[in-house]
Every structure is written in structure tokens, then in C-alpha cells.
Amino acid sequence: MKADNVSIDTLVIGAGQAGVAMSEHLGRSGVPHLVLERDRIAERWRTSRWDSLVANGPAWHDRFPGMEFEGLHPDAFAPKEQVADYFVAYARKFNAPVRTGVEVTSVERIQGRSGFTVATSNGTFEANRVVVATGPFQRPVIPAIAPKDPHLTQMHSADYRNPAQLPDGAVLVVGAGSSGTQIAEELRRAGRTVYLSVGPHDRPPRAYRNRDFCWWLGVLGEWDKEVAGPGREHVTIAVSGAYGGRTIDFRRLAHEGMTLVGVTKSFDNGIVTFDQDLAENLKRGDDNLMSLLDAADGYVERNGIDLPEDSEARFIPPDPECVTHPLRELDLAKSGVKTIIWATGYAVDYSWLHVDAFDEQGKPKHQRGVSKEPGVYFLGLPWLSRRGSSFIWGVWHDAKHIADHIVTQRKYLDYRDAAQRERLALATNTAHDASHASTLNETGVN
Numbered sequence: 001m002k003a004d005n006v007s008i009d010t011l012v013i014g015a016g017q018a019g020v021a022m023s024e025h026l027g028r029s030g031v032p033h034l035v036l037e038r039d040r041i042a043e044r045w046r047t048s049r050w051d052s053l054v055a056n057g058p059a060w061h062d063r064f065p066g067m068e069f070e071g072l073h074p075d076a077f078a079p080k081e082q083v084a085d086y087f088v089a090y091a092r093k094f095n096a097p098v099r100t101g102v103e104v105t106s107v108e109r110i111q112g113r114s115g116f117t118v119a120t121s122n123g124t125f126e127a128n129r130v131v132v133a134t135g136p137f138q139r140p141v142i143p144a145i146a147p148k149d150p151h152l153t154q155m156h157s158a159d160y161r162n163p164a165q166l167p168d169g170a171v172l173v174v175g176a177g178s179s180g181t182q183i184a185e186e187l188r189r190a191g192r193t194v195y196l197s198v199g200p201h202d203r204p205p206r207a208y209r210n211r212d213f214c215w216w217l218g219v220l221g222e223w224d225k226e227v228a229g230p231g232r233e234h235v236t237i238a239v240s241g242a243y244g245g246r247t248i249d250f251r252r253l254a255h256e257g258m259t260l261v262g263v264t265k266s267f268d269n270g271i272v273t274f275d276q277d278l279a280e281n282l283k284r285g286d287d288n289l290m291s292l293l294d295a296a297d298g299y300v301e302r303n304g305i306d307l308p309e310d311s312e313a314r315f316i317p318p319d320p321e322c323v324t325h326p327l328r329e330l331d332l333a334k335s336g337v338k339t340i341i342w343a344t345g346y347a348v349d350y351s352w353l354h355v356d357a358f359d360e361q362g363k364p365k366h367q368r369g370v371s372k373e374p375g376v377y378f379l380g381l382p383w384l385s386r387r388g389s390s391f392i393w394g395v396w397h398d399a400k401h402i403a404d405h406i407v408t409q410r411k412y413l414d415y416r417d418a419a420q421r422e423r424l425a426l427a428t429n430t431a432h433d434a435s436h437a438s439t440l441n442e443t444g445v446n
Helices: 017-028 043-047 080-093 178-189 213-219 250-255 278-303 392-414 418-443
Strands: 003-013 033-037 098-100 104-109 116-120 123-132 153-156 170-174 194-197 259-261 264-268 271-274 329-331 337-342 376-378
Touching: 003 017, 003 116, 017 033, 017 080, 017 098, 017 392, 043 080, 123 392, 170 178, 178 194, 178 250, 213 278, 250 259, 250 278, 259 278, 376 392
Parallel strands: 003 033, 003 123, 033 098, 123 376, 153 337, 170 194, 170 337, 194 259
Antiparallel strands: 104 116, 116 123, 264 271, 271 329
């Protein structure tokens, strides 16, 4: 059914983890709202991820406070389909007013009065407030250096599903964050020759002294950091819950048969050139690992906690041949590379959002999700309020803050001064008297 100028207090755009969390808090606060989703609830988890993906955090951590994963051990890592089913069940638990199959095509401020006009594939809505909960994974980014070669199969990690999807031959995976590393290891385990292009990264321990790294970041206050360190805003994190969860160690992957290379620099006539920064990037990852282990040990000592020693966590394997003698270039044809997978991240797309909510670079300008454009909110973005904002539990807490802000604004707008209250009381009494007189007439009482 087509919407015909449906009016609502708050319109939430997107029904992923951010939109579902937002709906829960708005519902609890009594704020009338709708959630519009162009596909299904948590669709990105189902169709924009590879088949074997699991959550990067354990089930006890990567969830909303109000519901656990059914039938899953707290220390296990939820498969992507179970994560999507979790959000569907959560939305059902709180009767979230989600309308699926509705794509938002534009949002514009109404001139001359408050509110926004929201055009969709299902008609037009009007809302006093709009919460943009579309997340950071909107448009896969493939760098301009990608070669124009019809003989190569190229895809973004968002389109990768499994090894059988690819043509025979070697694979170059560009990007060694969580996605690129997991895909590269899956391909190597499937018997493929794999080249992995490794850039600057952090690589925390999967677990240390019987505690997952998510626990350590919590007790060490890392999740609550409000801004990234200088120059670290775009540093990728190599962490994985795959294969039961283990610390990503690039040297180990190399000793198992993977070839590591530096940052991919350029392509020219079938030859790919790499920066000579592989050893430096690996050392940076090692330093990050050791700093977290040191901080964890300090925490244990200061607080007298009885946790077992874990000396193996500090073991760094010897440098493999590909690190001591790194490749400067690679002839794709001679090396048998038939596929390039670009694990190079995403960009946001707000071309449909025609409001004054962005800075000079087109990035949302906000304070903890409250936009500089009154009535517009952003939710689900990395570092929205702190480091934990990009995790499932983090977005839930960010949504609560935004819901509280909306409730406060509604209270301000509901305020009436003395003259207004007097006029309202008079109008109410007049209406009551008229209704009472009508009732007497209908009953025949004089």
C-alpha cells in the first residue's frame, strides 16, 4: 500500500542493528515513530557478507543488553545468519514498527514550519525528526588504481561469498583488516595461492589470560575513548572470530603458505607494484599487540586479579621469506593471479539527504549523533560517541542517548506559557459544556 502523506513524530531510516536499537528506545519513551527499511531487517548481514562470516566479538559481548543469542555459547562467535535472525527476533520482541521494502529517495526540510518531507518508494512521509541509521557500509570502495583488464575477475569484499565463486587460479587480496585477512585465509585453506597486501593495522590478541580482547578493552577503558589517536582514524583492525577465534598473526599465515606484500601501489600492463612498507606495517601491528598485553598485565597486577600467565601470546614467529625479501612487483599473468579481491572498505552515501548536516568534506557534522541540523540525527557510525560505537552493544547505548535527546526536545515543544494554558483550558471547558448540552438534548432533559 502506498503511503499518502503519513505524518509521524520520528522517522528512522534503516532497520539494521542501529535502526532496531533506535526503535526500542523510542518505543520505551513513548515516542511515535516508524522505521523504514529498503530490504529486510539486518539485510546487510545476510547478503553483503561472505558465507562463513562470524561476528568479530563473542556472543556475550556482541549483543543488545535485553536479549541473548538463543542456543549459542556465550564465548562463541555468532554466524552471520544467526546475527541477522537475532535482530529480527529483537524487533519482534519490542514490536518495532518496521516497514520493509520501502526505500527512502530524499529528505528535505519543510519550509515555513517544522519537520521534514521524506519521499520514498512507497509514497511521502512527514516527520518532525529523522534518524539516519543507515550505517557506514553503504557504498563499497574500489580504488582508482584498479586495473582495466577484462581477463581479471575483480570484486569488492562485499561481493565475495566463497572460494568456489572464483575462477581457478591465484588470488590477490588487497587490504588486511578483518575482512581481507579472513577471506585470504579461507582461500588459502581452500588450496588457492594467495597474495595478501598488508597496510598499517592494529592486531589485538583474540584472547589473553583467559579473557577475550573485548573484555580487556572494556576494563582498560578503551571502548570509552571519545576520539581516535592522531593519525589513527583510519587504521584498520585485524581481529577475527573465525575458526573458533584466534589472534591474527600475519607471519603465521605466511609460514602456512600465504605470500605477504606491502601496500598495493599501482598497476601497469599487468604488473602490480607494492610499497616497500611490509616490515614496517608488521612491526606496527606487533607494537599494538604488545602495548595491549602490557596494559593487561598492569591491570592484573594493580587489581590483584587471579588470571593465568600467557607467555605464548608474546611469541612472534621468525620473519618469513616474503618479509625478509619482499616483492616489489608481481606479474599477474606469470604468477597465475586471475582474481583481485578489494577489501578496501566503504564510503557513506547521503546524496538523498538534502539538509544542512554536513561539513566541507561531506561528512556528518554532529555531537554524539545529534546533527547540527535540528531534528536530524545520525546513528551507527564509527566513533559516533566513542570507540565502542561501531559494535552492536555500542550502537544500543548511542541510540539511548539520541532517544533521550528527542524526548527532551518534545518536552520543550510541549511547553505552554500561562496565556496559552488559559486559552487551552477555556477551549476545553467550552467543548465540554457543548458536549454536555448535546447529551441533555439527546436524552430529552430540559
